[in-house]
Amino acid sequence: MNPLMKRLFHTVRDGLFIISRQGQVRFANEAALRLIPSRTDKPINNPQIARMVAGATAGHLTVPHVERIQLGEECLVADADTIQAHLLASPVGTDFVVVLYNLTEDQFFSAAIDNLSQLIERECRTPMDQLDEALGELVALCGEPVDEGRLTAARKRAATLASRLAEQVSRLSTLASLSEGHAIRADDRILVRPWLTAECHGMQELASKGNLTIAAVAADDLPPLYGSERWLGRALREVLENAITYAPNGSEVAVRAVLLNGFLRITVRNAGAGVMAPALRQRLMQPVYRGRNARRRQVPGFGLGLPLARQIIELHRGRMSIEQAGDDDFGCVIELPAGAPQQQDGQLDLEQAQRYARDLARLMERRRAAATVSGSET
Numbered sequence: 001m002n003p004l005m006k007r008l009f010h011t012v013r014d015g016l017f018i019i020s021r022q023g024q025v026r027f028a029n030e031a032a033l034r035l036i037p038s039r040t041d042k043p044i045n046n047p048q049i050a051r052m053v054a055g056a057t058a059g060h061l062t063v064p065h066v067e068r069i070q071l072g073e074e075c076l077v078a079d080a081d082t083i084q085a086h087l088l089a090s091p092v093g094t095d096f097v098v099v100l101y102n103l104t105e106d107q108f109f110s111a112a113i114d115n116l117s118q119l120i121e122r123e124c125r126t127p128m129d130q131l132d133e134a135l136g137e138l139v140a141l142c143g144e145p146v147d148e149g150r151l152t153a154a155r156k157r158a159a160t161l162a163s164r165l166a167e168q169v170s171r172l173s174t175l176a177s178l179s180e181g182h183a184i185r186a187d188d189r190i191l192v193r194p195w196l197t198a199e200c201h202g203m204q205e206l207a208s209k210g211n212l213t214i215a216a217v218a219a220d221d222l223p224p225l226y227g228s229e230r231w232l233g234r235a236l237r238e239v240l241e242n243a244i245t246y247a248p249n250g251s252e253v254a255v256r257a258v259l260l261n262g263f264l265r266i267t268v269r270n271a272g273a274g275v276m277a278p279a280l281r282q283r284l285m286q287p288v289y290r291g292r293n294a295r296r297r298q299v300p301g302f303g304l305g306l307p308l309a310r311q312i313i314e315l316h317r318g319r320m321s322i323e324q325a326g327d328d329d330f331g332c333v334i335e336l337p338a339g340a341p342q343q344q345d346g347q348l349d350l351e352q353a354q355r356y357a358r359d360l361a362r363l364m365e366r367r368r369a370a371a372t373v374s375g376s377e378t
Contacts, residue, residue, distance in 0.1 A: 015083075015100030018090060021057045023050050026095060035071055035083065035100055044098075046071075052087050053096055063089045063096070068103075127165040134158040171304040174234075186228035192264060192338075193218040195225075196257055199233055203240045211250045214240070218257035223339030225264060227316045232336075235309040236266070239332045242305050243270040246330075263318070264338040269331040306332070 015032030019025055023043045032038075038045040044053070048069045055061035065087040081104040088097040138154045141147070200216040207214050225232065243253045247270035254269045309332075310320045318336035 015098075015102070017044065017049070017098040017100075019044055019049075019053050019096050019098060021053070021094055021096070023053050032098075032100060035081070035102065049085060049087075049098055052085065052098075056087055056096060061087070063087055124165065124168060127161055127168070131158065131161040131165060134161055171308060174308060186230070187226045188229040190225040190227065190229050190232065192222040192225060192257055193220060195229070195233070196236075196255065196266070199236050200240065200255055203237060203244065206241065207244050207253065210244065210247065212244055212247055212253055214244075214253045214255060216255040216257075219259075222257060222259055222264065225336055225338060227336070231312050232316065235312040235334070236268075238305040238309040239268050239334065243268050243330075243332065247271060259338060260335075262338060263335045266334040266336075267323075267331050268334075269329060271329065309334075 013031060015035050016027075016029045017025060017032050017036075017038070018027040025038050025040055025042060025044055027040070028036075028038055036044070036046050036049070044050050046069070048067065052061060052065060052067060056063050056065065067085050067087075069083050069085050071081045071083055081102055084101040084103055086099040086101070088099065090097050134154065134157045138151075138158055141151050141154055196216055196218050200214045204214055240253065240255070247253055251271050255266070256269075257264060257266045259265070306320075306322075313320045313334055313336065316336055318334065320335070321333050323331045323333055
């Protein structure tokens with residue numbers, strides 16, 4: 001295919017496959033691959049589309065033909081997408097063209113507004129009413145003869161409700177602030193291994209409620225991060241909380257940090273996600289999206305944890321994605337530029353520059369020593 005035509009097809013919002021009469025993929029644009037990951041010169045990775053092509057080849061279907069198909073029904077986390085698949089004859093040759101129009105994505109904005117309305121009612125108004133009731137009970141008890149047991153229970157209930165409500169409002173406020181693009185102005189020097197260990201340790205109490213363990217692995221010689229330790233810690237905690245919330249009881253949440261092409265790559269993995277297409281995985285990082293697993297288990301919250309983490313990471317010039325290596329291997333990946341301060345628009349102060357130079361010198365010295373030991377062993 002002409003390179004200019006390929007470039008044009010890749011800019012099209014709808015998914016587009018060109019498929020031979022034998023069911024082999026000849027071309028797929030980026031939008032199509034996000035919906036149905038497939039490989040060129042291999043069969044289309046969707047049984048319904050394969051059936052449509054086979055039916056048209058055998059003359060059982062009249063082209064053009066339109067069907068609605070579901071993508072991601074087997075996923076335990078995200079909702080399936082409803083796709084309108086148009087099967088057309090190619091204007092050149094004997095191949096077929098399949099155009100995929102995502103009806104779910106098209107309705108996503110209006111669905112998000114509906115979700116937000118329902119979630120505010122459930123996660124803010126209802127807890128406010130409950131908190132008001134709990135405070136009223138507490139006031140009433142204060143006017144009665146002292147019953148330490150009832151008084152302690154009433155205080156605990158009021159404190160729990162207030163804390164939960166404050167956390168939800170804080171997440172809404174924080175996401176709104178960060179979504180305005182407010183820069184996170186900090187160049188804290190963050191030593192990766194102790195920082196990662198401390199954050200994982202802080203989440204262990206939550207993990208223990210589900211009989212989970214958090215296993216963190218990070219090398220000693222990782223270069224430091226420069227950024228806001230407070231906000232990067234918040235991002236990591238949101239990712240860890242999400243993994244803990246949806247991990248099967250008694251399983252492990254694995255956290256690993258490695259250096260890759262100048263980026264610190266932190267992977268948080270848990271099991272039990274089900275199979276997800278890239279488009280579904282990306283949707284989990286959209287605000288106020290609540291997947292089927294969250295709704296089925298009635299998990300409290302607005303679905304703001306991962307969107308909040310992603311916004312923080314991107315404001316640190318990093319990126320965040322969700323990966324899946326197998327049916328039960330679900331990983332959230334954070335990549336951050338390592339070893340250099342983020343603020344490039346001002347003069348680095350002398351002390352910071354000296355620290356950065358010392359970090360580089362130590363890292364190079366360790367690598368030289370490792371290379372020397374390796375050479376002597378051979």
